[in-house]
Amino acid sequence: MEVVKTEPVDIRCELDDVDMVQKPVEVRYLGHTFPVELMSCPVCGQVYIPESLRNKMREVEETLENK
């Protein structure tokens, strides 16, 4: 499966005071798990999903909901 990647964003984790980097994470919905690469904090793991990705996610959500 092609891994969805987001464009790199210059974003910083304010909790750990470090720049976030692209890292593989997973998203889950209705029993399905998808690998994605998102901007993530290398220390605490919090991730960033930009609004532009939200619209693509909605399409996938709808496809899964109608399966």
Place this chain on the structure above:
Amino acid sequence: MEKDFQKLNNLAKTCVQSEAPHCVAACPMHVDIKALCRAVATGDFTAGRRLLEKTLPFAGLICRVCEAPCTGRCLRNTLDSSVQVRALERACMDRGGAPQTTGEWPEKQERVAVVGSGPAGLYAAATLLQKGYSVALFESADALGGSLRGDDRVRDVLAGELQAIATAQTMCNIVVGQDVSVDDLLGQFDAVCLCWGRGQGAEKPEDFDAFTFQHKEKKNLFCAGCMLGGNYTQAIYAAESGQRAARSIERVFQKVSVSAARTGEGVYDSKLYTNLAEEPSVQPLPLADDGTFSAGDAQSEAARCLQCQCLECTKNCTYLQHYKQYSGSAIRPIIKNINIMTGWGTRDANNFIYDCALCGLCGSCCPVDIDLGGVNLPAREFMWETHILPPAVHAFPLRDMEYSVDDMRLARNQQGFEQSRYALFTGCQLPASMPASVEKLYAHLAQSLDGGVGLLTGCCGAPAIWAGREEQAAAVRGTLRADWEALGRPELIVACPGCYKVLNETLPDIPLRFVAEVLAGHLPAGAGVAPGQYAYHDPCTSRHYAGLQQSGRQLAAACGAQVAELPQHREHTVCCGYGGLQYHVNQPLARKTTGARISQSPLPYVTSCSNCRDFFATGGKTCLHLLELVFGAEESKGSSPFAEIDFSKRRAQRRALNRRLLKAFWGETVREEDAGVTVIISDALREKLNRQHILEDDVVNTLQKAEASGRRMLEKATGHHVAYHREGYVTFWFEYTLEAGRVVLQNAYSHRMQIVEKV
């Protein structure tokens, strides 16, 4: 539900929309008269001629001699008089250009003797020839045509029309029975069809099957036409019997059942319903002396055709119009949708099932009582039970329901009373929408009624019912019942018609009275603050409750309102867009539903349901709640056309109302919780929050936690802090800035997928 699938399939079969128009059912040849009239009305005589020639051999003859049984069944007869179909057919044949040649089937080896060349013989011969069989046509006279030969109406066209059977072997001047016996013919031919006049030959009509026209013993002997007597002495019936006998002959040749699966042949009764209530009378046009129409008159006459169809459900329902469906057409896709094994196909009808307002209007309009909500609701229940209805679909309204039951519910006896003779049950949305009215209502009831008036807020469970979650609805009802018992089993004065319906159906032992009935009998001094003319909107939940409909009108009248009726009222009323959670799953459709209702009258509306009032307000329609007629208008709603319903404001109003009620009637002071952070939200963003079902509480809670914990991000390009939070089945994202100690929301969005963080 599995066991009900067959029942639902049978329900779909009762829909009359797919039935033939009565004229077509009455036409032995089943000419598509509706399509013919459509073509002629637009002046397309060529299309009309093609249509006739496709269905009707010898159309040039039949359009002159047909007895037109269609006209006897034309629904126009109840308005003025039937459409003159035969003259329209004639106009098509005269003005529709050159004849069309029909394709013929490959030549076959079987040979058929057709005895007699009147309408039945001609149609039998033409049908068999067209199918590729060889035909010998026996005629006792010296030329073909039988009874048609002496008919002045066809004198000019008979010879030309007979060209259709030019390939038949013509055997004139042969009297079957004298020159050659029927049995001889049966020996020489593969089949014989007797289409001669009554009383000829030894065979009797009763020797033949009444439908297939096959001889009961000699399986390759058939009959048609006048010898059958009755209607078959008329040209059009005789013609059809010839065609039907030819089809029976073909079945014998093909060695298949002569009688199986032949529904639709011959005249039958149609169950099609067509509502003529709004149809104007249009008088028929006179024919010329020769029985014809001019082209223009033919067009006008064809336009009188009612184009019969039912579609009572679709005509009245925005949702069915949106999906271009009618109830009968929708049921099978619903069954298919919920029957698909997971992973084996796409559930194309999910949204269709979720979007129905479950309002019952289609059922009240349907001539056979098909209520599509009665299919969609069990479908939702089945989908929820079998885990194919995603929880996120109805998460927002159910979260609101939980908030109503868990956080906002009050169950109190009136101060000074150990138990309550009555209790006001507000439901969940009335306090959210009209807190001032609720406060005034409770004060008035507590003062006017003896025996103690308790207060019950909370929820009736309707959102859970509509979401197909019966278990959750039952739990809500259980809470309500426990509260009711704790108050001493009072009679409930129900302020919401939706709650009234749910309680009446699900907790039948709880005595109920609708608030309008109580108020009409105990009108407060000063009621009637907004006299004037209003159109009364019946909430869809009151569709089957004449008492609610009547008491609402009576209360409005008692308040000085002159009440006019909307075109669709009482049992035919229309949903506002909230029913069945339509607004929560498909806002654009709900807006259409709202828009359709508010355009029905220029008068301001009055209604007994706060949801209807608020949805109409979103469309820019002035609509007062009955309580506003009694106690005065709530503060300005300040809504612009199609502004979103402000769910956050509704929560805040409920909290404030509960505090006021507790203080005013029970002397209790409840302090407002300090969120710890104040968030500035622009009007545009507030609209987006409501559209995406994000509550201001979600914003505040998330940002309060982010600020307290420091767990947030900084997008350097915009300078926005970013924080996210998972609540139930949704993840919320907020971008914000900190300006002079204030939190300013810059953006918000949400998704249903869950992120699995990895360190």
